[in-house]
Amino acid sequence: MTSRQLSLNAFVYPAGHHEAAWRHPSSGADRIFDVTYYQEIARTAEAGKLDAVFFADGPALQGDVAFNAVGRLEPITLLTAIATATERIGLIATASTTYYEPYNLARLFGSLDHISRGRAGWNVVTTGNDSAAANFGLAAHPSHAQRYARAAEFVDAVTALWDSWEDDAVLLDRSTGRYADRSKIHEIGFAGEHLRVRGPFNQPRPPQGRPVLVQAGASNDGRAFAARHAEAIFTAHQRLADAQAFYSDIRQHAARLGRRPDLVRILPGISPFIAGTETAARDLQREFDGLTVPEYGLRQLERLTGEPAGRLGHLDLDQPVPPDLFADAGDVTDNSRSRLQVVAGIVERERPTVRGLLHRLAGARGHRVVAGTPEQIADTVEEWFTSGAADGFNVMPPSYPTGLEVFVENVVPILRSRGLFREEYTGTTLREHFGLPRPANRFTGVPRAVAGG
Amino acid sequence: MTSRQLSLNAFVYPAGHHEAAWRHPSSGADRIFDVTYYQEIARTAEAGKLDAVFFADGPALQGDVAFNAVGRLEPITLLTAIATATERIGLIATASTTYYEPYNLARLFGSLDHISRGRAGWNVVTTGNDSAAANFGLAAHPSHAQRYARAAEFVDAVTALWDSWEDDAVLLDRSTGRYADRSKIHEIGFAGEHLRVRGPFNQPRPPQGRPVLVQAGASNDGRAFAARHAEAIFTAHQRLADAQAFYSDIRQHAARLGRRPDLVRILPGISPFIAGTETAARDLQREFDGLTVPEYGLRQLERLTGEPAGRLGHLDLDQPVPPDLFADAGDVTDNSRSRLQVVAGIVERERPTVRGLLHRLAGARGHRVVAGTPEQIADTVEEWFTSGAADGFNVMPPSYPTGLEVFVENVVPILRSRGLFREEYTGTTLREHFGLPRPANRFTGVPRAVAGG
Numbered sequence: 029m030t031s032r033q034l035s036l037n038a039f040v041y042p043a044g045h046h047e048a049a050w051r052h053p054s055s056g057a058d059r060i061f062d063v064t065y066y067q068e069i070a071r072t073a074e075a076g077k078l079d080a081v082f083f084a085d086g087p088a089l090q091g092d093v094a095f096n097a098v099g100r101l102e103p104i105t106l107l108t109a110i111a112t113a114t115e116r117i118g119l120i121a122t123a124s125t126t127y128y129e130p131y132n133l134a135r136l137f138g139s140l141d142h143i144s145r146g147r148a149g150w151n152v153v154t155t156g157n158d159s160a161a162a163n164f165g166l167a168a169h170p171s172h173a174q175r176y177a178r179a180a181e182f183v184d185a186v187t188a189l190w191d192s193w194e195d196d197a198v199l200l201d202r203s204t205g206r207y208a209d210r211s212k213i214h215e216i217g218f219a220g221e222h223l224r225v226r227g228p229f230n231q232p233r234p235p236q237g238r239p240v241l242v243q244a245g246a247s248n249d250g251r252a253f254a255a256r257h258a259e260a261i262f263t264a265h266q267r268l269a270d271a272q273a274f275y276s277d278i279r280q281h282a283a284r285l286g287r288r289p290d291l292v293r294i295l296p297g298i299s300p301f302i303a304g305t306e307t308a309a310r311d312l313q314r315e316f317d318g319l320t321v322p323e324y325g326l327r328q329l330e331r332l333t334g335e336p337a338g339r340l341g342h343l344d345l346d347q348p349v350p351p352d353l354f355a356d357a358g359d360v361t362d363n364s365r366s367r368l369q370v371v372a373g374i375v376e377r378e379r380p381t382v383r384g385l386l387h388r389l390a391g392a393r394g395h396r397v398v399a400g401t402p403e404q405i406a407d408t409v410e411e412w413f414t415s416g417a418a419d420g421f422n423v424m425p426p427s428y429p430t431g432l433e434v435f436v437e438n439v440v441p442i443l444r445s446r447g448l449f450r451e452e453y454t455g456t457t458l459r460e461h462f463g464l465p466r467p468a469n470r471f472t473g474v475p476r477a478v479a480g481g
Numbered sequence: 482m483t484s485r486q487l488s489l490n491a492f493v494y495p496a497g498h499h500e501a502a503w504r505h506p507s508s509g510a511d512r513i514f515d516v517t518y519y520q521e522i523a524r525t526a527e528a529g530k531l532d533a534v535f536f537a538d539g540p541a542l543q544g545d546v547a548f549n550a551v552g553r554l555e556p557i558t559l560l561t562a563i564a565t566a567t568e569r570i571g572l573i574a575t576a577s578t579t580y581y582e583p584y585n586l587a588r589l590f591g592s593l594d595h596i597s598r599g600r601a602g603w604n605v606v607t608t609g610n611d612s613a614a615a616n617f618g619l620a621a622h623p624s625h626a627q628r629y630a631r632a633a634e635f636v637d638a639v640t641a642l643w644d645s646w647e648d649d650a651v652l653l654d655r656s657t658g659r660y661a662d663r664s665k666i667h668e669i670g671f672a673g674e675h676l677r678v679r680g681p682f683n684q685p686r687p688p689q690g691r692p693v694l695v696q697a698g699a700s701n702d703g704r705a706f707a708a709r710h711a712e713a714i715f716t717a718h719q720r721l722a723d724a725q726a727f728y729s730d731i732r733q734h735a736a737r738l739g740r741r742p743d744l745v746r747i748l749p750g751i752s753p754f755i756a757g758t759e760t761a762a763r764d765l766q767r768e769f770d771g772l773t774v775p776e777y778g779l780r781q782l783e784r785l786t787g788e789p790a791g792r793l794g795h796l797d798l799d800q801p802v803p804p805d806l807f808a809d810a811g812d813v814t815d816n817s818r819s820r821l822q823v824v825a826g827i828v829e830r831e832r833p834t835v836r837g838l839l840h841r842l843a844g845a846r847g848h849r850v851v852a853g854t855p856e857q858i859a860d861t862v863e864e865w866f867t868s869g870a871a872d873g874f875n876v877m878p879p880s881y882p883t884g885l886e887v888f889v890e891n892v893v894p895i896l897r898s899r900g901l902f903r904e905e906y907t908g909t910t911l912r913e914h915f916g917l918p919r920p921a922n923r924f925t926g927v928p929r930a931v932a933g934g
Contacts, residue, residue, distance in 0.1 A: 048658075050653070050655070050660060051655045051658060052655075053655075057653060057655075058653060061595050061684065061685055062595075063564075063565070063595070063596040067565075086683075087584050087585060087588070087683070088683060089666075089680075089681050089682065089683040090683075092663075093660060093661045093663060093666055094659060094660065094661055094662075094663040095658060095659065095660055096660055097653075097660050098660075098683070099646075099683055099684045099685060100683060100684060101592045101595055101596070101684060102588040102589055102591070102592040102684075104558065104589075105557065105558060105561045105589055105592040105593055105596060106592060106596070108558045108561040108562050109561050109562070109564065109565050109596050111516075111562065112516070112520075112562050112565040112566060113565060127582065127584075127585065128582075128585060129580065129581075129582075129617055131540050131580075131616040131617060132540060132580065132581060132585075135540070135555040136555055136557075136558055138555070139554045139555040139558040139559060140558055142514050142516070142554055143516040143554070143558060143559070143562050162677075162678075162679035163584040163678055163679055163680065164582055164584060164678075165676055165677035165678065193552075200503070200510060200511055200550075202503070202504045202505075202506075202510070205501075205504060205548055205772070205774040206547060206548065207503060207546060207547065207548055207549055207550050207551075208546045208547060209547075210545075210546060210547040213542075213546055223618055224615075224618035225615075225616055225617070225618065226615035226616055227542075227616065228542050229542065230539075230540070230541060230542040230543075230551070230552055230553060231514065231552045231553060231554060231555075232514055232552060319658070321658040
């Protein structure tokens with residue numbers, strides 16, 4: 029297996045990525061708080077030899093629970109439970125640098141990496157919705173710039189904590205009574221504008237050196253952050269040309285920072301409706317779209333465009349989207365802007381009705397939705413992979429668990445037969461699946477270690 | 482099984498509770514970052530039908546890692562991994578109200594309770610060591626009073642979040658598209674001096690209504706907090722009379738607050754050296770004591786007495802403890818005072834040499850150490866249980882895993898034959914093991930629910 033290989037993650041969303049998945053009989057909406065449901069999903073992904081399962085997250089109830097299954101288990105604990113039910117698959121959790129403390133989060137991910145023997149990944153987010161702020165005593169959500177400034181310090185502090193114990197710090201010399209070489213366990217002495225963390229860490233270095241760092245922001249701050257820190261980037265692009273431009277931009281940016289561009293895995297989202305014929309696949313998509321609740325979709329659109337709740341209630345669902353709906357798109361909170369641009373682009377190109385736009389957005393929250401036969405899905409995966417748009421994909425099945433089963437059983441074998449995807453795992457860690465090296469420890473050779481006595 | 486029954490927890494400490502456990506061949510010191518080690522320990526405890534496994538914690542490297550295995554995995558993730566390897570045993574993790582945010586911690590414990598189907602417990606601590614402060618950007622550790630004031634608000638906020646979804650909030654009505662009854666999902670609107678949390682929570686109510694609340698503080702603030710909130714209390718008492726006085730005090734205090742005193746389980750620590758004869762048990766204890774490193778023990782004593790590092794290095798290990806060593810005991814940080822009093826009491830009663838005191842403290846950090854045959858251990862357990870000193874015990878084996886195996890195989894059957902301990906689990910949740918009811922939801926019947934739209 030010497031040729032360039034795809035990375036494929038299963039992006040797990042409780043009932044599925046389509047907004048109405050919970051209503052569809054193919055989804056396990058009645059099991060979304062049952063750990064065995066997620067363990068089964070992860071075993072399906074592992075049977076397909078996928079790189080990782082990935083969970084989004086936010087510390088707030090987002091979206092209207094009256095019409096959608098928006099509650100969720102906390103992903104680090106959930107992935108720990110998945111770790112014990114699987115052997116190889118990577119385990120990526122989203123966690124917020126705005127609403128966690130570095131020492132706590134370093135411990136949670138460090139423990140997940142120890143428990144899973146090197147399969148943890150951290151999707152670094154600054155949290156883009158303001159309902160979280162009120163759950164943490166803040167009157168207002170910090171600004172985009174403040175959040176990214178804190179995020180940069182946060183990642184520095186957490187990765188330093190993971191390096192705090194050199195790999196050979198533990199001596200375990202029962203005869204002399206020396207447990208560890210204190211000169212190899214380091215205070216990190218991190219002192220930034222937003223965060224101060226002394227250390228040392230209270231556990232050995234994680235098996236991967238550090239869990240894989242993942243990032244998903246598409247704003248300018250997000251891109252800069254990703255180019256500097258991310259080892260994998262989750263993106264949302266509707267069109268090949270946009271994805272190619274992003275791919276090229278990130279790799280150039282990373283190279284300018286002295287990083288090897290091929291060590292940044294760029295993984296757009298893809299939400300596939302799959303059936304034996306293209307017509308059947310489109311019918312399946314229409315079946316899901318037909319289950320959406322317009323009241324819910326309009327509220328989501330209001331959030332996106334910065335309108336107060338109910339402001340779009342007057343729109344006629346069967347008339348075209350008013351051309352001025354996105355006129356003041358520049359005034360929305362900066363964290364929504366990149367997604368809003370994607371939506372405005374759809375309206376400009378496709379001139380949909382309001383209902384049509386709601387259906388378009390219901391697919392995967394702005395990610396790319398495709399419908400076709402397994403061969404057609406494999407074709408578009410291959411096209412993006414071989415034309416400088418992607419190193420692989422974040423697979424977002426419309427419904428869980430069925431949508432992932434269909435993908436693994438029908439699309440993965442085609443990709444494999446084309447030599448694009450592994451037959452078997454060749455490594456045991458997420459870093460190995462992604463082809464990423466284990467990082468050197470920044471403290472190795474630092475002469476004066478200051479350890480907690 | 483109608484008679485009053487003991488509660489027995491396995492208090493899991495990586496290599497064991499004796500300070501030198503990691504050097505003893507009976508300990509698994511080489512496996513303390515291996516999840517299967519803890520899963521095996523939990524299965525041993527479950528085979529003995531114990532109530533729970535319990536993990537201490539603190540967000541800092543505490544104690545001198547040069548001479549002791551003081552690193553640790555984060556306990557909530559670790560217990561999640563244990564949950565998937567067991568069926569019935571309770572899972573109690575320590576977590577700090579000073580260094581966590583309520584929304585994050587409510588999610589972690591709520592998820593553990595969902596994942597374990599109702600087996601989670603939270604040992605609420607305010608964190609009594611000042612090395613944690615520097616890991617969270619604080620120049621100084623908050624005062625005892627400040628920490629307890631925040632802790633009281635923290636517990637109120639977290640338990641309110643767990644109540645945020647009424648038990649019947651989820652409708653999952655696929656036909657009408659109504660996922661939840663929004664009038665049964667509540668913002669909590671918590672606004673205190675230290676914390677503000679709006680809610681609603683982003684997951685359904687935990688299976689137990691709320692995880693069992695445990696507390697371990699023996700200071701006056703700690704006792705008041707325990708009498709108000711705790712459903713189980715972990716204590717450290719050397720002598721029966723002291724334990725009886727504490728037991729009586731807490732129950733009276735709880736009764737004055739309108740609580741049913743029998744719904745507060747009081748569980749002293751006991752660290753048993755067990756062998757076929759009393760002599761062999763004492764020899765085993767001496768064997769462990771002989772493995773202690775005096776440099777480590779003196780540093781621990783310096784911390785306890787508020788002396789700077791090295792201040793006690795001049796003491797002759799084989800001379801009696803100087804009578805003025807604890808003279809200024811009243812001046813140490815208030816969080817150490819109750820433990821210091823225990824140590825001063827030992828010195829006053831037993832007049833040990835310095836080495837003798839270090840051995841005494843090496844046993845279980847101030848908890849009661851006993852050595853004897855299985856019958857003798859069972860006798861003292863029964864005596865404390867039947868004389869108003871304890872509702873059960875936090876069992877603290879000198880070494881893991883061996884010490885727990887010996888206890889489960891040899892002492893538990895005697896307690897069972899005396900009708901003091903269960904033959905089989907009669908429930909599936911930790912609340913049921915402890916004989917505690919599932920709490921009512923504070924929001925049930927609250928007419929105006931404000932849900933996240």
